[in-house]
Amino acid sequence: RSLGAIAALLATGAVYLLTDRIGYRGLFWGVGGLALVAGLALLPFRFSGDHLPPRRKVQFRRRYWLYYILAFLLGSRRHIFTTFAIFLLVREHGIPVQTTALLFLANSLVNTYAYQGIGRLVAHFGERTVLSVGFFLLIFVFLGYAYIPYLPLLYALFVLDNVIFGTSLANSTYLQKIAVSEEELTSNLSLQQTLNHISAIVIPVLGGTIWQLFGAQAPFLMGVGIVAISLTLVQFMRVPASEPTPTPS
Template sequence: MISDRSKRMYIFLLVLTLGAHAAFQGWRTLLNNFAVEVGGLGGFDMGIVQSLREVPGFLALLAVYVLLIVREHRLAALSVGVLGIGVAMTGFMPSTGGIIFATLVMSFGFHYYETMNQSLTLQYFGHTEAPLVLGKLRSFAALTNILVGGIIFAAASFTEYTTMFVCAGAVAVLTGIWAFMQDPTHKEIAPQQKKLFLRKRYWLFYALTFLSGGRRQIFVAFAVFLLVEKFGYSVQEVTILFVLNNVINWYVNPIIGRAVNRFGERKVLSLEYGALVLVFTAYALTDSPLVAGALYVLDNIFFNFAIAVRTFYQKIADPGDIASGMAMGFTINHIAAVFIPAMGGLAWLADYRAVFAAAAVMAAVSLVLVQKIDSQVAKNAHSG
């Protein structure tokens, strides 16, 4: 149950999550087909786009300095508005350079919002509340994605890409304006560090975050592109896949939050990483469009288990380290993400299977490292 004093923050984050995901899902659903059909982009071009998309994530560490002049909840609202502007711009720029520019604007908004969202969640909700809140927010995000997918599926046959991008972006802009006028904070939260740091005792969080960034970006950059280029998925078929994925996630995400509380982060993340070794290996081997689509859904389900990495950090971090730690975590997550899609684009030209094999290796390394979680939590409890 969410405490009364935190309900205003929960509602604030929920509304921002709905607006942000409505815009981002619209962009994500349309981008690959727009890039291929209108912009004429190839695999290498998309690798460059996806690599540059992660530069704002790498620069998420600068959010700590922005917080010197803007409060966290205000920055969250502004970021969602910027996300919407970037999405709306995309449809007017059907070229590699244009898509890169609009993507950078969108990405700055998305990554700064996600940094603030995670920071505020870990600050305002306790160790047992946070997994449930993260699970619920992801569930509502999935429900939003279903609605967006249904609208795009219905409109794609008679609506231009430009109009769909503008409509998706407008939702986020209006949400950001509403949120900027709200103040869901209270004074019982520990003051946050307004500087960057790397602490030795957080090393496992940093390592898991780094590997997650590299592995996830291979999926984001190339999984849907594989479906479109190799298996010929249309925009309607991609939309159906997204809707199916989000129907499952809408149901599963709250269960994941409860599972983190019941079984602990180590077991939940072990299941995720073990499954992803198999999923990415299968991506490299399959020649079936149906199997590839099923693997896409499975990967998205297991991606949601990543909330356990954040709740693990919450358990070992000093209360005042949350905001700076989330900003640093986003930057570490995107160190690999900045260059891996571009490298993957080059590897794709030789053999696309090598791209997914690399992701399987990263998942295997994560599986080994995650076995140390319980000892890290126990060590922190002892030192505390």
């Protein structure tokens, strides 16, 4: 996390200081050149996958149905916001690239500490409660982007959304508690990434279409609908009670 925060700080500084001097094209050329140098520097190294566990086939079970649906909906709501929130800020409010960089830096720094706290909240209050509160707050985040033109509040909601996304780990811990075996847990956690990639393809295209047809509010109102469905479904979440530890007689 510390290395990630340092990298985010350096990247933000580069964007903030160099964009006006060398322009977007020069910045992209510079970043591309650094990536090329890093790739060439790694060529002499040989990375083997022998130490990795064998790939396991995903075992679909009816008992995992809620996990599957929530995984897709969490990815969908995430891609609505990451695609259209920054687009709204730039297109409708004209924020400069330096402000955009500072917003992403704030996200990175806040999440370095916030996600640890979210993990403790899940352990204390349980998955259903944490996800329910997160979805409830997200309704107001999406409504804010749909109807509120006040930039400072939109900046705060931008960071808040990223913090709330950390509650999605509760869906993974829910699967951990209901999984039949360790093998099924690993394979189904990997499936979450696949569902996320599917939503990454579908949601931006769908959201962009309804933006063109109905205006800038429409994708965020679609997000409200997705979050409302998620909030309803998460009430069906049930975690089996842990067995009491036997005491010696």
